[in-house]
Amino acid sequence: MTAPQTIDDLPTPVILVDEEQLDRNILGMQRACDEAGVELRPHIKTHKLVPVAARQLAAGARGLTCAKLGEAEAMLASGAREMFVAHSLVDPRQAPRVAALAERLDDFRVAATSGEQAGALENLAARTGRKLAVMMAIDTGLGREGARDAKAAARLAAVIARCTHLDLRGFYTHEGWFYGAPFTPGDQRVETMIESLCAARDAIDPGLPVWPGCSVTAQDVAARSTGRVQAVRPGAYVFGDLALTAVTGVMRSGEVALHVLATVIDKPSPGLALIDAGSKTFSSDRTPAGIFALPADGRDFSVSRVNEEHGYVTGAGADALRVGERVPFVPAHVCTVVNLADEVVVRRRHEVAARWRVDARGCSQ
Template identity: 35%
Template structure:
C-alpha cells in the first residue's frame, strides 16, 4: 500500500485511492460471496465512478446496486449490464425512464407499497413489458420498507399489479452500524439475515416464488452472506473502507484504500488550526456508533497528526483542536495531513475526482458522475 500519501503530487483537498488496496478489498468480498454461494451487487452509490464500477464487475461482482435511476443510467452507459436501483421509484416519468433502461440492461427496481407499484406498472404493461421489482423490508432502521408483519399482504398486493413481477425482498440492515463490538455486530447481522429469510418464507407461503433475498451493508456483509436463505449481498464501503469500518473491526489503516489529503492553512494558537478540507470535502459525519466516538472522535482520522482532531467544520474549513496529552504538537502552515474519512461515500460525493496511486505514484484520475446522477 501507499506509505507516502502526503508526498503525492495532488492539489488539496484531494481524494486519493490506492489501487492495490482497492483490488485487494474487491477480491476479498468477491471471494466471500463466491464461497457463500450468493450474488454480489456492490452498492456503487459509494463512489459513482464508471471505472470503479467496471472494476468491481471484472473482479467478481454479478452486478451493481445503485440509489437512483440517474446512477443506473450512467453505469449502463459505462457498460454495466446488471443493475438494481435499491430505492423506491414512483410515478410515470421515472417509470418511462426505467422502461427504457430495462431494454438495455437486466434491471431490478424497488418498491415498498402497492400504490408505488401501481404508479409504474401501467407504463410497463402498456409496452408489453414487465418490471422486475424487489420489496423493501424495514429490518429495524425505520427508513423505507414495510414491516415484516405487513410484508406478505403487501407482497400479494404488489404482485397483483399489471406490469409488475415481484422477484425478491431487500433491506439495508443499517442497525448493524450501532454495534458496540465484534460479538454484538455478529449478533445483529445474523438476526437481520434470519429475519429476512423468515419474511421470504412467509411471502412464499402466499404462492409467490420470490427467488431473491438481499441484504446490504458493509458492516454486516461478511456475516449475512453465510446465513442459509440469503441469496444476495450489497455492500458498498468495503471497497475502500473508512473510519466507521475501522471502528467496527472490519478494516485497518492498511486495508483502507482511500485518503483525503489536506493542507494546514492557519495555526493561530498552539491548540487550534484550520485545514482546507471542510464539509464540502469530508462531511460532518461522526462514526456511526456512539460507543466508538471516544476512541475515534471528530470528523475524520488525522493519521499523521496524533492528538489532533477535526472538531468542527464549515464548508471550506476543518477546525482542528488539540485533544492529546501534554503540549500541542506544532502544525506549521503548509503541513499536509493524511485523513481517513469517517464516511467514505460522502468524500466521493463531495470531491468527485480521485487520484489513483499505483506503486507509490499517481498514474491517472477518475471522475465521478455529473449532474443528473442523483435524479
Template identity: 35%
Template structure:
C-alpha cells in the same frame, strides 16, 4: 475537460506527483482498493453467495467495472440517477434499492429497463407496483421487481409478511412485471461497534426475515433472490446463510465509521482504508495548532471528525474550523505547505462532494477517474 484533469492531468505518471496536487483533493489508493475488492469477492465466492455491491458508495463506473471483473454480478444503486449513470457506462445487472414512485421517475425507469440488461427495482406498496406495470411497454423486457421488507427502522419496506404476500400477488397479476425476490437491509445495525452486539441484533432480524420468506413460500411466492447485508454485517450474514446476494458498499474504501467497528471478531482487519483527503497547512502561527485547507466542504460531517493518518503525529487531533478550514492540534511543528492526509468520516457523502478520484500508487498519480454519478440523486 474536467477541472481536475485541467489542473492535474499533466501529473499522471510523474514520479512523486501526489505531492503536487491542489488541495483539498480526494485520493484513492489503487492497490488497497483492488485488495479490498478481491477480498470481498473471495469471501462471497467461498460461500457461493452472489455479490452485487452498492454503487452509492463510490458512484463510479471505473470502480464498478473492477468489481464486476472480480466476480460481481452487477451493482446496486440507491437512486435512479445513479443507475442511469452506470448504465451509460455499460454496467449491467443494476438493482435499485429505493422505490421509484413519481410519474416522471417511473417513465425514466421504464425507459432504462429497455436498455439496461437485468434491471430490478424494489417496491413496498401495491399502488407502486400497479404504476410500474402500466408504465412498462407490453412488448418490452419484463421489469424485475423485488419486494422490500422493513427490518424495523420504518424507512421503506412492507410492514408484515401478510403485506408481502399481498404485494407479491399484485406483481404476479401483471405480465410486464417479474417477481424476483425480497430485499432486507438492516441499516441500523451496520455500525454497532461491538461484534457480539451486532451479531445478536442481526440474528434477531434474520429470524424475522425467515418468517417472511416462509409465509411467501407457503403462498406460492418463494423468492429467487434474497438480497441485503452490508459491510458491517457481511461476515455474520454469510454465516447465517439466508442471503443469496450481498449489497456491501463501503468495504471498497473504509471510513472512520467502519474502522471503528469490529467487523470480524478477530484481531486482523479484513479491509484497508483506500480513500483519503489530502490537505495542506495554510497557517501555522500558533503554538500547538496549524490550520489546514479542509473543513466542512471537504468531507461529510455526520461521522464525526476525520482521523489524521499522515503529516502529523499519532497524538494529533483534527477539529473543524469552518467551511474551508480545519485545525491540527498536537505537538507537531507544522509549517505552511505541509501535506496532511485525512480519512473520510463517512465515505458515501464525502465522495459526492468531489468531481474526481485522484488515483495513486504510492506517491504517484496514475489516473483521474470521474465520480460518474455525482449529484445524480433524482
C-alpha cells in the same frame, strides 16, 4: 521524458485512492462471497466510478446496485448486464428512463417498498409498456422503507400480484442500523436479521432470493448464509472510512483505500490548527463521537468541526502541526465525500497513476 507526477505535486484538498488497496478490498469481498456461494451485487453509491464498477464486475460481481436512475445510467459504461435500483420510484415522468434501462440490461430490477408506493410504481411501469421486475423491501430494523413484518410483507405481495406491470422477483433489506456500534462476526443480531428477512420471503414464495446489503455485515452474512441468502449488496467496503474502522471495527485502518489529503493553513490559537478541507470536502457527516476525519497515520488529533472551506483540527497532537504541512485523513463517511468531488486521483505508492472523473457525481435523480 517527463517524470511521473507525484502526490507532492498535487494541490489540496484532493481525494486520493490507493489502487493496490482498492483492488485488495474488491478481491477480498469477492473471495468471501465466492467461498460462501453468495452473489455479490455491490452498491455503487459509494464510489460512483465506472472504473471501480468495472473492476468489481471483472472480479466476479454478478451485477450492480444503484440508489437512483442517474447512477444506473452512468454505470452502463461499466459493462454491467444486471442492475437493481434500490429506491422507491413513483414519478411517472421517469418512465422513459426506466424503459431505456430495462431495454439495455439483461436483468433490471426496481424496488417495491409499500402498498401505496407499489401502486404508484404500477402507474410508472404501465407507461413503460413493459412488466418490471421488483424486489420487495423488508424493514429489519432501520425503520426506513419496507414491510415491517411478515404479515405486512404478505399484504404488499398481494398488492404487487394485482399489478399487471409488476413481477415480484425477490426481497431485500438494508441493515444500516449496524453502523452505530462495534461489530463482531457472529453477532446474534445478524442471525435475527436473516431469519426475519427469510420469514417474510418464505411466507410468500420460498423460491425467491433474498438480498441483504450493508458493508458492516456483508462478509458475516455470506459466511452464515447456508443457502438462505442469495446475494449481498455492500458499498463502502471498496474504500473504507471511520464508520467501518473506528466505529464498527470491521476494517483495519491500513485497509482504507481512500484518503483526503489536506494542508494545514493556519494555527490561530493553541490547540487548534485549520486545514483547507471543510464541509464541501468531508460533508457534514460525522461519527457518533462527533469526528469528521482522523489522520491516516494515527497521530492524536482529529477534524472536530467544519465550516464550508475550513476544517478545525484539535487534540493533543494539533500543536505539533506546521503551517504548510500536508496530512492524509480518513473521512467519517466516504460515500458523501466522493459525491462532493469532481475527480479522484489514483495513486500507486507515491506516484499518480490516473485521474478518474466521478461519473455519477450528483446523480440524485
